[in-house]
Amino acid sequence: AQKITQTQPGMFVQEKEAVTLDCTYDTSDPSYGLFWYKQPSSGEMIFLIYQGSYDQQNATEGRYSLNFQKARKSANLVISASQLGDSAMYFCAMREGQNNQGGKLIFGQGTELSVKP
Amino acid sequence: DAGVIQSPRHEVTEMGQEVTLRCKPISGHDYLFWYRQTMMRGLELLIYFNNNVPIDDSGMPEDRFSAKMPNASFSTLKIQPSEPRDSAVYFCASRPVQGQISGANVLTFGAGSRLTVL
Numbered sequence: 502a503q504k505i506t507q508t509q510p511g512m513f514v515q516e517k518e519a520v521t522l523d524c525t526y527d528t529s530d531p532s533y534g535l536f537w538y539k540q541p542s543s544g545e546m547i548f549l550i551y552q553g554s555y556d557q558q559n560a561t562e563g564r565y566s567l568n569f570q571k572a573r574k575s576a577n578l579v580i581s582a583s584q585l586g587d588s589a590m591y592f593c594a595m596r597e598g599q600n601n602q603g604g605k606l607i608f609g610q611g612t613e614l615s616v617k618p
Numbered sequence: 619d620a621g622v623i624q625s626p627r628h629e630v631t632e633m634g635q636e637v638t639l640r641c642k643p644i645s646g647h648d649y650l651f652w653y654r655q656t657m658m659r660g661l662e663l664l665i666y667f668n669n670n671v672p673i674d675d676s677g678m679p680e681d682r683f684s685a686k687m688p689n690a691s692f693s694t695l696k697i698q699p700s701e702p703r704d705s706a707v708y709f710c711a712s713r714p715v716q717g718q719i720s721g722a723n724v725l726t727f728g729a730g731s732r733l734t735v736l
Binding site for chain 1: 651660661663666674707709711724725726727729730732
């Protein structure tokens with residue numbers, strides 16, 4: 502069974518500083534994908550970044566980067582130069598299997614990030 | 619593209635009533651998912667479809683819940699009879715078979731339907 506763990510229920514960060522949100526996962530499948538989503542107070546789920554288990558380099562998308570440590574089974578999200586608009590819930594998720602082989606996306610419990618001015 | 623469209627956005631009903639939530643996935647997406655979000659249990663996958671066929675319904679809480687996808691552009695999640703513990707935000711999401719971002723086929727969520735059962 503797959504499992505996603507986010508150990509930080511809440512985090513604070515000063516505006517313009519970087520912050521790391523932790524995510525660990527557990528799977529026996531060698532092929533899997535890791536995702537991060539943002540959920541602002543308005544409620545929508547916004548895709549941020551993706552890392553495939555066979556990707557050699559850490560994924561980056563603008564101010565978001567994923568610190569992928571395969572041996573430790575961790576996929577931490579790094580947000581650089583935090584902005585007030587980054588205040589939201591952040592969810593880590595995993596899907597087992599290659600991209601085109603179906604598979605359900607399982608989410609962690611989330612981390613609530615608050616950016617202080 | 620209009621994205622994944624869910625209705626109603628908000629529903630308040632009384633215990634015992636039937637509730638029907640609706641979803642229109644993104645055109646061309648082969649997979650459709652129903653999730654439920656609560657404070658206590660987080661985001662739970664209820665059921666998902668591939669090409670209108672249910673693939674995994676192991677997350678459906680009990681027989682009071684049912685989901686259908688009669689065609690590629692429409693799905694319903696029905697609760698009958700509803701109970702207060704069903705109060706949650708229900709999300710519909712869809713994705714294509716082929717990856718569109720760095721090989722990933724990303725799940726796109728609707729805005730959610732907030733259900734309150736009194």
